[in-house]
Amino acid sequence: MTWQLTPRLPAQPDFLWAEAEPKASYDVIIVGAGGHGLATAYYLAKNHGITNVAVLERGWLAGGNMARNTTIIRSNYLWDESAGIYEHALKLWEGLEADLDCEVAFSQRGVLNLAHSLGDVREGRRRVNANQLNGVDAEWLTPEDVQKIAPILNISTDVRYPVLGATFQPRAGIAKHDWVAWGYARAAHAMGVDLIQGCEVTGVLREGDRVVGVDTVSGPIRAGRVALAAAGHSSVITASLGLRLPLQSFPLQALVSELLEQVLDTVVMSNAVHVYVSQAHKGELVMGAGIDGYVGYGQRGSFPVIEHQMAAAIELFPIFARAHVLRTWGGIVDVSPDASPIVGLTPFEGLYVNCGWGTGGFKATPGIGWVFADTIANDRPHPLAQPFALARFADGALIDEHGAAAVAH
């Protein structure tokens, strides 16, 4: 019997970063070493020369949603504001490995968003048209075209919710989340940023309306500016200032199968039936489930959500019936009222927030790092961040991709 050999994935760098002890004060403290916090630190150092920076992480570096997401990257959002930030991110993704000088397994294998109802078709075409006019690559595909890209997809009309077409973004794809986080951590560390794990921020130090540092489990640390990138926990941190952020945190689950010979080389998302799937670099199917119905900070979701999702998955991909779920896990997604992120200044001088990315912030990592760093360095919103200001919940200028596009992730 002879077996096939599998090529190894490229190796990660020999050195990533060294642990640091917190100093008494920094120019900028970033709370949360997820992808966003790390990317922000990197661009603060690289684009703005601000290197007296600490990233404080409650647990292990990039162990929150950054370690739990399904890594779908795309920029084919409907509204100009969203297309702006996500396309900025996608362009950075396209140069990221060179910029960070390390492998992040960014693979532009394309993303399909399936339509199963006339409403989905209408919405899909609307979004494709908007994307094209915004200079974002996008196509509308017939079911037959869809099957050429994903031959294992069942496009027969004989199923409960037949595929009526799909939007396709060829430049979209996936990456390895850990490698992205480590790439940023390594590059930031090399420029002098302190990465501090096991250092939970418990409060914010203020003098009047000015923020001057944070309280942590290892004592207070002073800072000229404090930037929150703690996802759903950002609202817990601002609560100590009496600042309520309009966020709700829900469990969201994902799962992987055993390693399988290649059957799918694109990303398929179907919002209508709650399936999104790709086959990752090692060969496992990576699937996201729907959001739980209840709020909570527990990083575990409910089992019925997964059962429901699998029923839909097998309808679309009959070949998946015999695959196995090897591991499931949950993250906590921070959802704002219009399901768009909150980025920018706050009523407190020296305090900046970046949160509310909900089910879709991984893809924004480079873009938001860039834009948030610029916002912090210049103490004014970067033009791409401007529409996402906290103030929109007071003036009503919402950016509702949810209602309009009903597409997550």
Added chain:
Amino acid sequence: MRITVDGVQLAARPGDTLASALLRAGRRVLSQGIYTGRPRGLVSAGVEESNVFVQVLSGSGEPMVRATEIEAYDGLRVRTLAGKGLLPDEPDEARYDKTFAHTDVLVVGGGPAGLMAALAAGESGARVLLIDDQPRLGGRLLASRAIVDGLAVHDWVSSMRDRLQALPEVTVTSRTAVVGYYDHNYLVAVERRTDHLGSAAPATMARHRLWNIRAGQVVLATGAHERSIAFADNDRPGIMLAHSATAYAWRYGCRPGRRAVVFGAHDGALAAAVELADAGVEVAAVLDVRDVVGADFAAALARRGISVQTGATVSGTLADDDGVLRAVLTSAGETVAADLLAVSGGWNPAVELFSQSGGRTFWSEAAAGFVPDTAAQPTHCAGVLTGAVSLARVLSEGAGAGAEAARAAGLDVTEPATPSVEGELREEAAPAAYFCVDSAAEETVFVDLQRDATLHDIRRAVGAGLTSVEHIKRYTTIGTAADQGRGSGVLAVGVLAQLSGRSMAEIGTTTYRPPYTPISFALLAGRDRGRLADPERVTAIHDWHVEHGAVFEDVGQWKRPWFFPRPAESMDEAVRRECAAARTGVAMMDASTLGTIELQGADVGLLLDRLYTNVFSSLKIGSVRYGVMCGPDGMVIDDGTTARLAEDRWLMSTTTGNAAKILEWLEEWLQTEWPDLDVRCTSVTDQWSTVVLVGPRSRDTLEELAPELDCSVEGFPFMTVRQAAVAGIPARIMRVSFSGELAYEITVASWYALAVWEAVFAAGEITPYGTETMHVLRAEKGYPIVGQDTDGTVTPQDLGMGWIVSKKKPDFVGKRSFARADTSRSDRRQLVGVVPVDGRSRVAEGAQLVSHGAVLTQPPVAMHGHVTSSYHSVALGTPFALALLDAGASRHGEVLDAVDDGHATAVQVVSPVPYDPDGVRRDG
């Protein structure tokens, strides 16, 4: 029995697993390293297996399963794999079921501790469910030679099974693995019902069954998995976990080797050496890393002429031409010829389920393993899981845990006597926490066999600056393969501890995540496949639509007639004909899918005043009112009519797709914000069916069908409701219109729907129509469809319905938002009509509106709005579309380009109500 492996036939015996049959047949090389290609063989006899996975070709097929977990049957066919599974193309025709169980006490694990726990709890009268994943009860006793209560273990296990079966409230389920432990003592188990039967499997029986279990109390008696030790060239076929080797010998009756070296770090390894020797394996050497070993064991080995080398390790191994183990190199510099190297680094208590439940574990020096600490749920742990070693202790812990659980479940318990145990050696020397024999050849010291990950990889990870075990796992990929890290997880922690000088406790483990063993996608889906994937809702009139050639559209879960083509008619032709009938004659539609919610109570008017933008409390009995609901952000979420049937009885209709959401919306406000309101909501969508009668001649038809009803304009005014017999059947009739024409909605109990529909149809030349015609008719009147012409960013004012937003009401959901700077802008995106400048081109729904003549090849191109609905209007004789356009209300007359798929069509902005703007037709 005959089985076929890679096309070669082998013999198997009843009770064999695929693995034991392979071993008996002398097959040693059964896989290879996924990256290194190094030959690999069986390392275990059970769920710890991390090398030999196969694709099952017979029966229902499986892409990738442990050879140690497949029960052999006549005709079993498999293919060996190297690290990756293969999904077969053929559809999976097997049936998968789900079942639900509620129990006072769930006992997980049918080994000695679990059996005693089930007995103790069962004898108290508690409802007990005992679940075990093996084909037979007994757990580790299946490979043991101990004497319990004077009986050989097999006989004792049988006697226990009989005693349990005699208890009416006790259920015992084998071949069932508990795989998930969720909050509120909710556990999930997978039962394998027919896999072991091969072709004898009854076709009527589900292959696998998923158990959803709610347990009052849970006893975990999940045992332990044996841990290996890493050393140079530790991956050769012939190197096996020591107790797996003894299991092959004593449980399956096949000799795992002829000449063995045993290498261990605890007395259990010595016990395995005794068992191997007694099974006829020549034990050539016993190496123990410790300086002090259990005296009983050393003596037992000495009696068999075997001496224990203490403070000794394996420094490497040699292989024959096939890569199979040939000799073991020891730290003393010896080369010992052997075809079996039985390794035991200690026991890893099977804490997976305990951890999933939220319980914390701690590193026990005494047990040299991570054991359960405090439980997070009503969970009781017993047996080897807690670090217990001797059988006597395991049995008494089991009885104790079962009794404690039953007591906690509220029952009176008399704990059963703990059985006596004979013939067990006492383990008395402390185990060593020993994981890895360091070696310069660190790339051959495998920590995760399936991932081909080595000591070198861990050392690199540490060198990279990583300290968290989660990082090490991700950097090295250790623990991420199909064996779910069972063989490598704790071992990697140990190696890390040894390398970094940190303690096991400080490093801890990675989080254990469900499922405990893999679950197939098909089983998770259960019966929810094909047409049952999602409930398919049809109206009581559905069969008639099918018979009359309707083409259907999915609207939410409903199948709705889209249009009714006549033979050889295109969709466009059919829709034109249907529209013409509604505008000039009489047409009918099945509107039963609209959500209907009956509201009762003294405060319904108040509730509706708060949830709709307009006033409802003033509605007179017998009248109907149209309303729009908004979210707190002021954006439209639903619309529909509500009738007041009596002082305290109202009937609300919602859009088809939103029915459930709106009921939840009402309940959420009632339950969380206004519990003081006297309102009860009941969904009655299925109970009532509605036939819509539309067109200038609809009055004539209704008069004919309901002779005692006064159908005159004065007798039955617009927006009122009447009760009358229609075709002899009690009906509620509303005069409302979604088309601008004279129209009636006839609602009857669903039992009568078909009869009434047929009676209406038979009343003469009435054209049935579907949702497409409904859409055209309403678009010609500028009536928006929520979810099509709105998208969560549209206010009632944007729709030109400022009139429906009350200025008088003190408050309602959304009111505050209308005062916000952005929401009150006068240049928001507003509903308009657009018509093609050429009078012919129908623009696409979803087309974006840009300035006329904008250069499309130079993005970004500013977008002013988009086309939401587009039809050929029969009434106008031209295409007509609705669109949302920036400041649209003030741009009528302007020419823009509608862009779809890169093509621009010039359109003119017009009023969204092109047809009968004064509403003169609604009275017929």
